[in-house]
Amino acid sequence: MQEKVKTNGKLVKQELKDREMVETQINSVKCWVQETKEYLGNPTIEIDAQLEELQILLTEATNHRQNIEKMAEEQKDKYLGLYTILPSELSLQLAEVALDLKIRDQIQDKIKEVEQSKAMSQELNRQIQKVAKDLTTILTKLKAKTDNLVQAKTDQKVLGEELDGCNSKLMELDAAVQKFSEQNDQLGKPLAKKIGKLTELHQQTIRQAENRLSKLNQAASHLEEYNEMLELILKWIEKAKVLAHGTIAWNSASQLREQYILHQTLLEESKEIHSDLEVMTEKLQYLTSVYCTEKMSQQVAELGRETEELQQMIKIRLQNLQDAAKDMKKFEAELKKLQTALEQAQATLTSPEVGRLSLKEQLSHRQHLLSEMESLKPKVQAVQLCQSALRIPEDVVASLPLCHAALRLQEEASRLQHTAIQQCNIMQAGERCPRQQSNC
Template structure:
């Protein structure tokens, strides 16, 4: 009976041992399967969530294996025997594998953190490159050059660098070697950021000066445009070929515009200088072309105005001489007319009247010279031929010529009448008899 009981007890223990070992193997098998999956996951990580989940599962499996080893150690210690080698080997293998997974996880985690740092460093670097390129590029206008978004981006880069430096410093407590590499990259970025800040400050200072230069440029441009508008209107307007005084008024107008044009040359040179200064950071091709067009247009207008002024001055000289000759002829005619119609002349004797009229006829010989001078001046007028006939001074000259001819004719008739009258009166001896003025008309 004793032997049978002992045999049954031994069999129960064996079965229990086998059952326990199967439980240990199942537990270790689950861990081994997880280890295999984890190795594949570490080789092909998909997301940060996988790594976090893996870390939690690793801790759980590590705790389970440690608990299982502790239970087995305690169990065999109670049996006054050592842990079976096959169980000991399996526990050791699993623990070693878990340690390897943990190391790989730490490496992977470090790599991910490093990649994240590198990505953030790359982002800041690209932003700084973009800002630097924008600052160095020539803007199309002053408002574009003043784009405040660049300053905001620079400030953002500065904040990102400060955050990176703090994060790398904290990371360096666990990974000093990698942290030093990251710190070197950040230090280079900090230098680039500082250089870009100086460039932005220089641009800001320059833009303040550029604003003043541009204001001066626009003022000069506006002045020249106004002048060209006036000059163009003057050139397009028809010259009024009239009296010398009217021509003088037009001459003064042209001279005034030409005097103003002297300032334009200095302004155009100054505008060229402004374009050169602004070309440092602005695209000034359009401005340069604008100045060139203004220079060309101004020169053309100035030449046209000078040509017109020369024509006006020539016409004014001719017209002044012409008017002088016409006036002289008119004065002579008025004097003769006044003498011929004078009451005093009518009260003289026939002989004296005849003598006076004969003297006037001699004086009228100068009319021919005066009329010739008038005609010569009219022919020499440097005005368009189609305008001459419409000039009031020319009509006046023609009327005066006709009047001179008529006066001469009238004077001759009067002399003839007086001679006949004198011959009739002479036989009676009434040499001093005066004819009524009405009969001498």
């Protein structure tokens, strides 16, 4: 009996030790279940970390459940028919823990809930990004410059309609995020911030659209005025090119004067061009925010250079015409004097009244005329001097009608003088002959 008691005592002692180990494991699982319930009720970490943690908890729950089931099976086999009181208590505790480990289902439900929330958050975020992208595209188009105001206004209307569509979508998203945030505060906060930024972007785009529409309307007026001035300048340049590259008619002082007046008139018209170009440059400053003005700026600069070159050409031609007209007027005056003197000498030389005079009187008259014809020489010299002083191209002088007339008058003066000398010689000879006959 003593040996039996001693053996049974050892068994009881071992049993108590085993029981303590089982209870320790049971208590550990109970603590884990309690902590897990508290975590499921109030998770505080970020969503991806939360999912990772839930997956770990799910694995742990599975392991704990398997361990408890194994322990229960071992206890059942070990105490079958023996010490029914002790194992019944452990069985109850194991059954209780096994019941608590149904939290695994709760973890799975929580994982599904978090994944759904994450999917919803990602979808809302995707939609927010889509609206943000649309608004950014609209904003970029609103900032783009155009070279066609009519088309730009049509495009502006289309962009306005797209902007209204973004506004409707934004309102829907705002309401959806608010509703989502009520159930998912952690995921809802960053979405709410993005909605706030999206609203700011929307307002910025609206302001840009309003500002651009106003500038497009103003640009139409500025562009019309620019084109009006451009047309006037181009017409002046066209006329100036024709005049500046045209051939000058050098034939007479009156012709030169008429051409001088044409050049002077055109030069007077160009006085407003410089100020017009400055105004056109100012117009480009108003246009530059919505209109492609690079080519127009180059055009204004080129017009300025071309206009300046033509003005200088016209000024040079104007001076040349003025000098030539002055010289030609003097040349024509000297020619007139020479012509008048020659006509008088010719009239005297061929006068019928002189023919009715006596030979002696005719000789005296011819000799007096010959002495007067000496005064033609300075007139001829004056004509020659004026001709050589003409400020016109040398290759033109030879073809001038006035120069031909001058040459003809000079030849006429020489011929008249020669004729007068011949007549005087004939009359002197005729007068000597009667005297000789009388002496005989």
